[in-house]
Amino acid sequence: MTASSDVFLGLDLGTTTSKALVRTGDHRDIALVEAPTPWRRHPDGRTETSPEILLDLATRLIHQATSLAESAVGPVRVRGIAVAGLAESGVLLDPAGRPAAPVLAWFDRRGHQQVDRLTAANPGFAELFAAKTGLPWDCQASIAKLMWLRDNGQSIGPGARWLSVPEWIVHQLGGDQVREPSLASRTGLIDQNTGDPWLDGLSAAGLPAGLLPPELAAGQCAGRLRPELAPIGSAGAAQAALTVAGHDHPVAALGSGAVGPDELFNSSGTADVVARSLPGRLDDRQRAAVVGSGWSAGSHILPDTTLILAGVRGGLLLRRVLTSLGADSPEGRAALDRASLAVDSLPPGLEVSGAGPTGNDVAIRFGDDATPAAIWAAATRYTAAEIRTLLANIERVVGPHRRGVASGGWTRMESVRAAKASAIDNLRFSPITQPGVTGAALLAMHAVSDGSTALADFIVQASRDTDPIALHH
Structure with missing residues (x-):
């Protein structure tokens, strides 16, 4: 029987396209696949998709990338999967853990009326919001999208949960519900002084205190891939460690060195x-x-x-x-x-x-x-x-x-x-052409270490393999 090669898979769920990259432990890229991110664009300017469509996209990319890797190098064992991507878009879950609403695109302007109303009711809120969350008070942050969903018939009471798109995908692949800090930073629901949920902001927006799950840093193992989702032919993929890699921009910074x-x-x-x-x-x-x-x-x-x-x-x-x-x-x-x-x-x-x-x-x-x-x-x-x-x-x-x-x-x-x-x-x-999925694959490698190597030390070592080249005229 041919021995399998250990590989690590990074996913980057982006605005225009989404990608999956398979990398070996010695930082060789052996498979890259991509597909358009399936937004539905309405004539009135609304842009959205469904949680189920995004999950289908993610699983297809995992299977396609793994199959391409096996055609290139023979049998592979997927040791770790990390998911990065867009931040402000998310999935609202009901108390039973079921998706309760569509996924609004991060650039969708729904929520601007709610922002204006809260500003009128609390004239100092915009300045406080910027100071506490580090974000401008506008309809891009997740808090505005949540207020719009609530005002348009969605029940957001005790037991409801909000997961960013990468957090949702990791959860559906078999991981726990977790809050990755770089993604949570884009919700407008985090007090950046403490890294904890901003309770006064949640209260002002009419949202429950327990809306966000517990924190888990990027590159930390959030669970294992569910057996039924393991790519066919990939030995041991059901034991792949799962991690939320984080917001696509800092993950790409890691991938570029x-x-x-x-x-x-x-x-x-x-x-x-x-x-x-x-x-x-x-x-x-x-x-x-x-x-x-x-x-x-x-x-x-x-x-x-x-x-x-x-x-x-x-x-x-x-x-x-x-x-x-x-x-x-x-x-x-x-x-x-x-x-x-x-x-x-x-x-x-x-x-x-x-x-x-x-x-x-x-x-x-x-x-x-x-x-x-x-x-x-x-x-x-x-x-x-x-x-x-x-x-x-x-x-x-x-x-x-x-x-x-x-x-x-x-x-x-x-x-x-x-x-x-x-x-x-x-x-x-940087010579790295796909820094987002490269950074995600690096964090998948770290998740497999199960915390035995501190992320800071791991990043220093990994960056030696992604050192950028100088500009030459």
């Missing part, structure tokens, strides 16, 4: 996200200042570390500009990339704008002398300048970062790398 104190990770996908680690915990005044600078503050997956986070829709803008220039094919993209590197000064009057936090619209102003290369150069410089503005705002609050690491699809273009390097100090580029 940006794990040191005061290090900055720039994820360059549809959203241009900047995530920075800060040693220790901020106080109320500091958190309020972070939010006032256009950032948020919560728990990192790293021990004793704060995550500050901000972003613009830079990748969305770049994709729309590429399409408008007729350069969205691989060949057209490569030619435009090369040509834009020769652009020095932009032609007078050429302007590109529209990234911002939402990036819903792109505006391009140009005259007769604006070539496609110049327009593309203007777009890359504009998105980089938006990031530079975010960094300037936050550095007035927490000081400069020590090192930056960038990763993601847009960083494969030399023009984008050059623009980013001009905007972000001490920037390097």
